[in-house]
Amino acid sequence: MRTVTFAFTGKGGVGKTSLSAALIRLLSERYPDKRILAVDADPAIGLATALDMKPPMTLDDVRLRIAASIDKGETADAIDLLSEAKFHLLDCIAERSNLSFLAIGRPEAAGCYCKVNAYLKQVLETISGNFDYVVIDGEAGIEQINRRVMENITYLVLVSDGSRKGIQVVSAIHHVAVNLVKWEKAGVIFNRIRSGFDPPATQEIPPVLAVIGDDDAQAQNDMQGQSVFSLPDDAPVLRGAAQALDALLQENGS
Amino acid sequence: MKLFHDVLQQMRALLPEQPALSAAYRSDLCAESGDKNAILFRSDTAYELGGSGKPGVSSVLFGEIDASQDEVLVYGKDLCELTQDTAFAHLTIVQLKEHSEEDLRYEQLKEIGFRLFQLYPEGYHIRVSPSAGREQVRVAKSALQGAFPLSFINIGCSLIRLLREHEDVARVQTVFITGENVDYAALAALARKAKSITEAVQHTLQFGELDCASCKMKPICDEVEGLRELHMKKEKEKQNHGA
Numbered sequence: 280m281r282t283v284t285f286a287f288t289g290k291g292g293v294g295k296t297s298l299s300a301a302l303i304r305l306l307s308e309r310y311p312d313k314r315i316l317a318v319d320a321d322p323a324i325g326l327a328t329a330l331d332m333k334p335p336m337t338l339d340d341v342r343l344r345i346a347a348s349i350d351k352g353e354t355a356d357a358i359d360l361l362s363e364a365k366f367h368l369l370d371c372i373a374e375r376s377n378l379s380f381l382a383i384g385r386p387e388a389a390g391c392y393c394k395v396n397a398y399l400k401q402v403l404e405t406i407s408g409n410f411d412y413v414v415i416d417g418e419a420g421i422e423q424i425n426r427r428v429m430e431n432i433t434y435l436v437l438v439s440d441g442s443r444k445g446i447q448v449v450s451a452i453h454h455v456a457v458n459l460v461k462w463e464k465a466g467v468i469f470n471r472i473r474s475g476f477d478p479p480a481t482q483e484i485p486p487v488l489a490v491i492g493d494d495d496a497q498a499q500n501d502m503q504g505q506s507v508f509s510l511p512d513d514a515p516v517l518r519g520a521a522q523a524l525d526a527l528l529q530e531n532g533s
Numbered sequence: 534m535k536l537f538h539d540v541l542q543q544m545r546a547l548l549p550e551q552p553a554l555s556a557a558y559r560s561d562l563c564a565e566s567g568d569k570n571a572i573l574f575r576s577d578t579a580y581e582l583g584g585s586g587k588p589g590v591s592s593v594l595f596g597e598i599d600a601s602q603d604e605v606l607v608y609g610k611d612l613c614e615l616t617q618d619t620a621f622a623h624l625t626i627v628q629l630k631e632h633s634e635e636d637l638r639y640e641q642l643k644e645i646g647f648r649l650f651q652l653y654p655e656g657y658h659i660r661v662s663p664s665a666g667r668e669q670v671r672v673a674k675s676a677l678q679g680a681f682p683l684s685f686i687n688i689g690c691s692l693i694r695l696l697r698e699h700e701d702v703a704r705v706q707t708v709f710i711t712g713e714n715v716d717y718a719a720l721a722a723l724a725r726k727a728k729s730i731t732e733a734v735q736h737t738l739q740f741g742e743l744d745c746a747s748c749k750m751k752p753i754c755d756e757v758e759g760l761r762e763l764h765m766k767k768e769k770e771k772q773n774h775g776a
Contacts, residue, residue, distance in 0.1 A: 314574070358643075359663040362650045366662040366669075374575045409572045 284413040285527075286429040286462075289438035290448035291419035294470040294516070296321065297497055298438055299416035300329035300507035301520035306412050307378045313411035319382040320399060321418040327382055331506035334373035337384025338402060339395045341367040368402065379410070400430070419448075434527045435465040437485065441476045450483040468523050470516075488526045491519035536734065536759045537596040540727050544592075544624060547716050547723075548608050548708075556686045558603035558705075563694055564654035564687035573658035573671040582621035583669040588717035590622035590710075591661055591668030592724035593646055593731070598628045598704045603697065605689030609712030612672055613682040622710040622720050623668050625649065627696060630703040641701055642735055648695050654688055666724045685709040729753040733760050 285302060287295045303317045319326035327333050344367070345360055373380045383399050407413050415429060429435075437452060439445035449467055456465070466488035469478055478487045494515040500507070510517055556562065583589020610619075627645055652659060656676025661668050676683040689707040696705045710720075733750040737760070745751050754760040 358647050358650060362661050362663055366660040366667070369572070369660060369671075372572070376576070379574070405570050406572060408568075408570055409574075 280408065280411065282407045282410055282413055283434070284407065284415065284429075284432040285434045285436055286415045286417055286432045287436045287438060288417040288429075288452055289419065290440070290445045291323075293438050293440045293445055294491075295419070295438045296323075296325040296329055296416050297494075297501075297507070297516050298436075298468060298470060298491075298520055298523075299326060299414055301510075301514075301516045302436075302524060303330065303378065303414050304507045304510075305517065305521055305524055306414070307376070310411065311377055313377060314409065315378050315412045315414065316407070316410040317378060317380045318399075318403070318413065318415040319380070320396075320415050322383060322385045323418070324382060324385055326416045327380070328504060329507050330378070330380055331508065332373040332375060332378070332380040334371050334380060334382060336367060336370040337382045338371055338398055339384030341371060342395055342398050364398075368406070429460055432460060432462050433464070435460060435462045435485075436488070436523065436527075437465065437467045438470055439467060440470060441472045446479055446484065450481075453484055464527055466523065466527060468519060470519070486526075488523035489519040491515050535596075536730050536757055536763070537594045537727060539757070540723050540730065541594055541596045541626065544594075544720060544723050547719055548710065549714075552606040552608050552708075554605075554607035554611055554684075554686065556605050556689070558605070558690050558693045558697075560690070560694060562686055562690040564657065564683060564691045566691075567653045567655035567657075569651075569653045571653070571658070573656070573673055575671075577673055577675070578658075578671045579674045579677055580615055581618045581669060581671050582615075582711065583667065584618035584671070587618055587620040588622070588721065589620075589667050589669045590624075590717055590721045590724050591666055592623075592720075592727050593625045593627065593649060594727050595627050595629060595642070595645075595731070598626055598706045600704070600706060603693045603705045604707075605686050605693070606706065606708045607685045607689075608708070608710045608715070611684050611686075613677050613684065615672075615711060619711050620713060620715070620717055621668070621670070622708075622715065622717060624708040624710070624720075624724075625692065625696075626706040626708070627702055628704040628706075629701050642731065642738075645696065645699055645702060646731070648699065649692070652688075652692055652695060654683075654691055656683055657688055666721065666728055726753075730757055730760065733757070734763065737763055 287299045289295050299317070303315060306313070306315050317326060317330060317332075341364055345363055371381055381402070383395055403413070417429060435456060437449040439449045453465065456462070465485040467484050467486070468488050469476070469490045471494075472490050472492055476490070478490060492515055496510055496514040497516045500510055650661060656673035658671040659668065660670075672683070689709065692707050693705045696702050730753060733753045736750050745754070
């Protein structure tokens with residue numbers, strides 16, 4: 280089975296999570312007989328709410344539990360620790376029909392997320408083969424690109440709003456990703472765009488997949504804490520995600 | 534190995550006199566191997582052994598097996614007779630070859646123990662927490678269908694084959710227990726004791742520490758006959774080797 284992986288990244292606050300959730304809904308509805316894994320790799324943990332799925336444990340909970348046992352001086356070999364991590368992995372996966380959900384969690388300690396990102400990478404390498412589609416809602420910025428959490432993906436989806444800063448971040452991520460990530464196709468979704476916006480014609484960013492305007496239905500949904508599955512079919516975020524999905528799948532036939 | 538004798542006797546005393554099912558090892562009874570990274574999804578799972586917060590006891594013991602052949606014993610219902618999440622215990626008793634017992638090595642016990650984590654039968658998703666002595670198994674709906682539904686006998690034979698491939702293993706008995714009529718709390722307590730004995734043996738073999746007053750293994754060494762002797766024997770060997 281070939282696993283098709285979508286990775287969303289971009290500046291903070293541009294709607295990556297809403298778009299990831301929209302794509303996940305589309306995939307689960309279009310392909311009911313396919314297995315889809317949604318990965319919340321953003322410590323802001325918004326995808327759980329967007330999908331209304333909450334696993335009993337996050338990857339960071341597992342990592343901390345194992346680290347604590349080592350700190351307590353409990354003797355354990357590497358294989359025991361691996362078995363322990365594998366034991367809890369199923370507790371980190373919430374399931375609803377053809378959709379599974381896994382969250383990185385929010386490391387409580389201040390500082391870097393290297394360890395949990397390294398663990399996420401390992402987990403994804405181990406379990407991705409069980410799924411037809413994997414959708415990763417990445418954290419803002421280039422950290423997970425730098426750490427090669429998203430090393431081998433099928434589609435790199437960069438998300439920006441219409442601001443110069445948003446476009447600069449997308450350009451910077453793309454620049455770094457060219458050297459560190461293997462992908463088949465990359466593209467940009469411009470989100471929350473007001474009228475009069477012209478996508479920049481530059482080779483610094485990959486082709487534009489969709490341009491999505493302000494979405495009142497999405498804003499309303501967010502305010503009420505509703506999941507993406509409550510959105511009307513014609514909500515702009517869903518139409519935009521569908522346009523991007525079609526553009527990505529068009530040539531690859533995935 | 535005499536170290537586990539008492540624990541083993543106490544575990545056996547908790548089980549009914551006769552198993553519901555028993556079978557000598559046969560290679561043709563082994564379960565088909567699956568992918569080690571495969572996930573058995575909830576929607577494809579018939580039930581989970583040790584699931585829904587029910588007991589799931591796992592223990593490996595090194596001791597003498599009172600049988601002339603490798604065997605699988607089942608107490609309670611077999612896989613095809615179960616319909617929902619159930620309490621479960623899985624005990625594996627490994628008898629080492631005589632010369633191996635005398636020349637016990639740290640790596641040897643670890644290698645044998647690790648083999649339990651290398652069992653990936655198709656349609657039988659095992660997960661083991663070594664720290665909690667817990668084993669939970671998702672059993673696939675598909676594995677229970679057809680003319681030859683999966684049985685504990687198939688799983689047990691696969692485990693025996695895996696363990697017998699180790700050159701120091703003389704005999705294996707693997708015991709599956711399901712149903713509500715067993716004192717799982719007592720079994721779990723004995724499993725924890727067995728784990729403490731294994732850790733004390735490994736600690737002795739690996740570090741050969743003689744300062745018992747500061748050693749955290751002291752309580753179990755004081756309790757289990759033979760542990761202190763093993764400790765002294767290994768220390769003597771070390772001194773002779775040094776001289």
